[in-house]
Amino acid sequence: MEHFTTFFTSLGSLITPFNCFLLLFTVVVGIIFGALPGLSATLGIALLTTVTYSLNLPTEASMLALMGIYVGAIYGGSHPAILLNIPGTGAGAATAVEGYPLNLKGRAGETIATATIMSFIGTVFGVLAMLMFIPILSKTALMFQSSEYLLLALFGVLICGSLTSADSPVKGWIMGLLGMLAATIGMDPMHGHQRFTFGVPELIGGITPIPVILGGFAIPQIIQTIVQSSKKDASSKPSAISRVWPNFKYIYRKVTVGIRSGLIGVGVGSIPGVGEDIAAWLSYDVSKKASKEKEEYGKGSLEGVVAAETANNACIGGALIPLLTLGVPGSPPAMMLLGAIMLNGIVPGPRLPVENPGFIPQMSAILLMASFTMLICGFLMSRVSIYVLRIPVTLLMPVVALFAVIGSYSFDFSIFNVYLMIGFGIVAYFLRQMAYPIAPLVIGIILGPMAEVNLRRTLIDHSDNLAGIFMRPISLTLILLIIGSLFLQFRKKKA
Amino acid sequence: MLSEKPLRKADIITGVILLILSAAIIIEALQMPIGGTFAGVENTWYVSPASFPLIIGSLLAVCAVYLIVRAVKLEGAKDFFTYCLSQIRSSLTHPAGRKLVIIIGLLLSYIAFLSLHWFDDVSNTVQRLSLHHVYVFRYLATPEGANYFSSSVIFLFAFTQYFHRPAGGLKGWKRHALLSAISVLFPFLMGFLFSEYLKVPLP
Numbered sequence: 001m002e003h004f005t006t007f008f009t010s011l012g013s014l015i016t017p018f019n020c021f022l023l024l025f026t027v028v029v030g031i032i033f034g035a036l037p038g039l040s041a042t043l044g045i046a047l048l049t050t051v052t053y054s055l056n057l058p059t060e061a062s063m064l065a066l067m068g069i070y071v072g073a074i075y076g077g078s079h080p081a082i083l084l085n086i087p088g089t090g091a092g093a094a095t096a097v098e099g100y101p102l103n104l105k106g107r108a109g110e111t112i113a114t115a116t117i118m119s120f121i122g123t124v125f126g127v128l129a130m131l132m133f134i135p136i137l138s139k140t141a142l143m144f145q146s147s148e149y150l151l152l153a154l155f156g157v158l159i160c161g162s163l164t165s166a167d168s169p170v171k172g173w174i175m176g177l178l179g180m181l182a183a184t185i186g187m188d189p190m191h192g193h194q195r196f197t198f199g200v201p202e203l204i205g206g207i208t209p210i211p212v213i214l215g216g217f218a219i220p221q222i223i224q225t226i227v228q229s230s231k232k233d234a235s236s237k238p239s240a241i242s243r244v245w246p247n248f249k250y251i252y253r254k255v256t257v258g259i260r261s262g263l264i265g266v267g268v269g270s271i272p273g274v275g276e277d278i279a280a281w282l283s284y285d286v287s288k289k290a291s292k293e294k295e296e297y298g299k300g301s302l303e304g305v306v307a308a309e310t311a312n313n314a315c316i317g318g319a320l321i322p323l324l325t326l327g328v329p330g331s332p333p334a335m336m337l338l339g340a341i342m343l344n345g346i347v348p349g350p351r352l353p354v355e356n357p358g359f360i361p362q363m364s365a366i367l368l369m370a371s372f373t374m375l376i377c378g379f380l381m382s383r384v385s386i387y388v389l390r391i392p393v394t395l396l397m398p399v400v401a402l403f404a405v406i407g408s409y410s411f412d413f414s415i416f417n418v419y420l421m422i423g424f425g426i427v428a429y430f431l432r433q434m435a436y437p438i439a440p441l442v443i444g445i446i447l448g449p450m451a452e453v454n455l456r457r458t459l460i461d462h463s464d465n466l467a468g469i470f471m472r473p474i475s476l477t478l479i480l481l482i483i484g485s486l487f488l489q490f491r492k493k494k495a
Numbered sequence: 496m497l498s499e500k501p502l503r504k505a506d507i508i509t510g511v512i513l514l515i516l517s518a519a520i521i522i523e524a525l526q527m528p529i530g531g532t533f534a535g536v537e538n539t540w541y542v543s544p545a546s547f548p549l550i551i552g553s554l555l556a557v558c559a560v561y562l563i564v565r566a567v568k569l570e571g572a573k574d575f576f577t578y579c580l581s582q583i584r585s586s587l588t589h590p591a592g593r594k595l596v597i598i599i600g601l602l603l604s605y606i607a608f609l610s611l612h613w614f615d616d617v618s619n620t621v622q623r624l625s626l627h628h629v630y631v632f633r634y635l636a637t638p639e640g641a642n643y644f645s646s647s648v649i650f651l652f653a654f655t656q657y658f659h660r661p662a663g664g665l666k667g668w669k670r671h672a673l674l675s676a677i678s679v680l681f682p683f684l685m686g687f688l689f690s691e692y693l694k695v696p697l698p
Contacts, residue, residue, distance in 0.1 A: 054689065167502065168565065174513065174558045181520065181551050188544035193527060195544055219602070226658055227594045394659035398651050399681055401602065405609070406643075406689060415610050422606050426599055433497055434505045452547040459541040 003135045003361060010358055011365035019064055020373075026065045027373045028381065030072020035080050035088040035385050038225045038393060039400065041073035041276070041333040042217045046210070049340040050407040059344045064366050066340055070333050071370040074276050074312055075119040075378060079385045082111050082305075086389065090277030091315075094284040094308035101300030109382075113246040114302060115309045116378035118258065122310035123371035125262035126269070126317015130324075130364045137325040138360075140474070141350035146457035147469045151478035153451035156328050158482060160273030160440045162489050167435035169489045175436050179444020180451060182207050189453050202416040209445050210339050211408040211421040216438040217332065218404040219425025222397045224432075244382050254306050257287050265311035269318020273443040275331030276312040283311030317367060324348050324360050328447065335442050343411070503570035504578055506562050513559035520552035597657060605650040609643065644682050651678035 026048070033044040048069050052062035077092025082099035095115060102111045144152070157180065161172025185196045186206030197203040251258075261283040268279035287307035288297045297304055319330030320337075327349035329335040341348055346356055353360060408421035428438055462468045469475050497505060527545040540546060586592035655674045 168562070170558050170561050170565075174555065174562070177551055177555045177558065181548070181555070184548050184551070190542070191528075191544050193544040195527060195548065196523065223595060223598050226598055227591050392659060395655060395677060398654040401605070401654075402647055402651065402681065402685060405606065405647075406685060410689065418606055418609065422602055426602065434509060435497070435502060436509075455547060455550075456542050459546075463539075463541070 004131065006358060006361040007131060007364055010362040011368065014060065014064070014362070014365055014369060019061065019369075022061060023064050023068045023369060023373045024377065026068030027072040027370065027377045030069040031076035031079070031374075031377060031381055031385055032072075032388050033069065034073035034076020034078075034092070035388055036391070036396065037080075037086055037088050037389075038221050038397060039073075040089050040217065040221075041070050041091075042213065042336055043221070043400070044069040044073045045333050045336040045340065046214050046217070047403050047407055049210075049336065049343065050410050052340070053343050054410060059346065060362060060366075062340065062344060063363065064369070066337060067363075067366045067370045068373065070316060070337070071123055071313070071367070071374050072377070073333075074316060075116070075309075075374050076385065078115040078119070078305075078309055079112065079382065080389055082108060082115065083386050084389065091275075091280050091312040092308075093277065094280045095305055097284075097298065098301050098304035098308070101298075102302060102305070105300055107300075107302075109244040110246060111302065111305055112382045113244045113379070114251065115305055116375060116382070117246050117251060118261075118306050118309040119313040119378065120371050120375040121258055122262055122265055122313030123316060123367065123374065125259075125310070125314045126266060126320070127364050127368045127371065128317075129266040129314070130317045130321055130360075130367070133321055134325055134360055134364075137321065138350065138353050141325050144350060144474065145472070146454040146461060147472065147475045148478065149450055150454035150458050151475055151482065152326065152328065153447040153454070155478055155482050155485075156272035156447050157440060157444050157451075159271055159485055160443045161437070162485065163271065163274045163278060164437035164439045165435070166437070171434075171436050172440045175431075175438070176440035176444040179441040179446075180448035181444075182212075182441075183445045183448025184452065189449055190456055202414065207420065207445060208339075208411070208417070209335065209442055210411055211417040212424055212445060213332075213336055213339070213442055214404045214408050215421035215423070215425030216428045216442060218400060219422065220429040220432050220438075222401055223426075223429045225393050226397055244379060250302065251306075254303060257303055257306050258310050260290075261287065261307045261310035262314040265314025266318035266321075268311070269315035269330045270321050272322060272328045272330060272447075273332065273335070273439040275319065275333065275439070276315045279315040279318075280308040280312040283307045313371075317364075320363060320367070324352060324363060325350065327450070329443070332439050332442070335439075335446060338446065500570060501582060503566040504582070506566035510559045510563035510566065513555055513562070517552045517556035517559060520548055520555070524548035524552060594658075598654075601650060601654055601657075605646055608646040608649065644686050647682035647686075648678050651681060 029048075030041070030044055033039045034041065045066050048066060049062075052065050057065070073089065074091050077087055077089035078095045078099065079088070081087040081092040081096035082103050085096050085100035087093040087096040099111050099115065102108065157176035158173065161174075161176040162169035163172070165172035183206070186194070186204050188195055194204060264283040264286060265279045268274055268282055269276075284304055284307050287303060288294065291297065291301075291303060293301065293303065315331060316333075319334040322328040322330050323334045323338055325348075327338070327347070329338045338348060346352070346359060404421060404425075405418055408417045409415065411417065432438065458469065470479065524545040527543065527548075529540050529543045529545045587596070652675065655678060656671075659674060
């Protein structure tokens with residue numbers, strides 16, 4: 001109950017003219033980021049973190065700005081998806097399948113309005129999930145010992161690898177292992193021995209995730225967009241939009257779809273490194289299978305839009321749950337958010353409620369505020385947002401490259417991070433071509449130190465009796481989860 | 496993403512690279528202090544700095560072997576080398592492949608240029624090649640010359656000149672003027688924002 005009271009008090013204290021203006025601005029920027037193919041929520045947060053960090057904004061203002069971008073960008077992909085059949089982000093791809101045919105039938109206004117309302121409801125669903133689960137999880141997390149942390153890190157890398165890989169799950173695991181390997185570069189966390197530094201002084205401090213995220217998500221996108229860009233630009237005129245207003249009776253009838261999609265979104269969001277795009281597709285698939293109007297799907301089913309848009313926004317709250325309670329980011333944008341939170345001197349994890357008691361309720365309050373702002377901006381921008389697609393990618397992409405260079409440089413003023421960003425980015429492009437996912441690598445870098453330190457501690461603790469690990473209920477659950485997910489992957493392949 | 500057949504061939508290559516990498520990791524990790532004493536306390540292998548890299552290296556090797564076996568099973572390893580060579584040759588002549596090479600080249604030269612003045616011998620090379628008669632070259636090899644601003648302008652200008660050719664867009668000097676304006680304006684605005692307002696000292 002105490003959690004709820006803090007939530008409402010921080011909500012009250014957050015509503016100031018400056019904060020509202022800031023949120024409005026960042027949500028608009030976020031919607032533009034989401035609408036533009038090539039720019040994503042991850043990149044938006046990464047680039048804005050540079051600005052908020054350098055501006056020395058207070059923590060709550062930086063968090064407001066970043067959450068505004070996050071919520072806006074996840075939602076913003078739906079506009080061009082419905083109006084032009086160009087999903088701005090992976091999270092909007094499922095929306096395009098159903099939304100564009102609806103637009104051709106002249107129902108664009110209704111579809112956009114429904115997508116906006118459902119994104120809002122999805123985000124609020126995420127807030128509710130945060131309020132319900134975070135207090136429980138925080139209490140559980142305090143009971144974690146080294147073996148639980150080790151298993152949690154392993155489970156995170158494993159599940160992220162198998163869910164994000166488009167080819168064999170082994171490719172995802174390889175990327176996770178490579179990430180954990182990259183995390184061992186530098187000073188060994190227990191003995192201070194220098195590992196894999198090869199005499200390069202910049203490597204002693206280890207590899208920080210921020211340039212890796214920037215390189216891994218920005219550079220492949222730049223290369224891919226330019227290589228695929230044809231001379232004919234997407235200047236096709238969008239059709240005129242009718243009245244942007246939803247059919248509330250229809251939304252009311254689809255309340256079960258909404259709740260189911262919200263649950264899927266929160267669930268997928270809370271899985272480490274698995275983000276909004278997978279949440280949208282999964283929820284879309286599930287409602288397609290469960291629907292009474294199956295034949296509508298693919299030809300313009302509003303229900304499909306409801307499912308996808310609710311889930312991808314519910315994913316935000318879901319992704320914040322493990323981030324704040326365990327320090328394990330639930331989605332690619334949340335990985336960047338983790339970096340941004342730590343830059344503000346706050347360490348997400350089990351000790352967070354003790355060290356910064358108000359922070360978690362504050363984040364929930366910020367997410368709620370961002371969802372209301374998104375609702376307003378979504379309706380206001382529905383007629384104008386697609387005009388940003390007129391910006392030619394051949395001009396936009398080199399500017400993104402410029403931002404990525406400045407962004408990776410400005411955190412610790414080190415040109416080495418720029419080399420790391422560009423070098424890894426180019427490698428990441430080829431890896432992506434060969435169906436290796438990038439998210440598990442970043443998760444590996446973030447969870448690698450946690451896995452290593454706790455592995456060594458566990459082995460010290462249980463050196464006389466390794467079976468002791470199996471006697472702890474949370475450990476045992478995690479071990480069963482790991483074995484279960486491995487088993488599932490190999491059985492699925494045989495089928 | 497690649498289609499099925501080249502993807503399997505690529506899997507063999509990455510599998511072999513990963514195997515070599517994991518071998519290198521294991522060899523490197525074995526050089527780390529494994530036994531002996533650490534700060535007066537007896538060290539055991541599982542607490543040593545080597546334990547984690549050893550585990551990762553072995554797991555990586557297992558995954559790599561699986562990848563190779565799977566690729567060979569699915570597509571076979573026949574004509575492996577001739578196939579790879581033909582792929583490389585065709586991708587270089589293909590317009591998309593050429594674009595790829597040019598983008599990577601531009602990105603690499605951008606950051607190489609950005610860090611020119613860190614290397615003392617660059618200005619010497621400029622002298623030796625008698626490039627210093629050309630004022631631009633002499634200026635660009637100094638710390639004041641090869642900075643964030645000049646390298647970004649050159650990068651943006653080259654990038655947009657090569658790639659920005661929209662159908663029905665501006666032609667001739669108007670196009671050059673527009674692209675030049677963009678390539679000067681953006682680095683200037685961003686440089687101003689970051690160095691003056693956000694107090695980030697740019698390179």
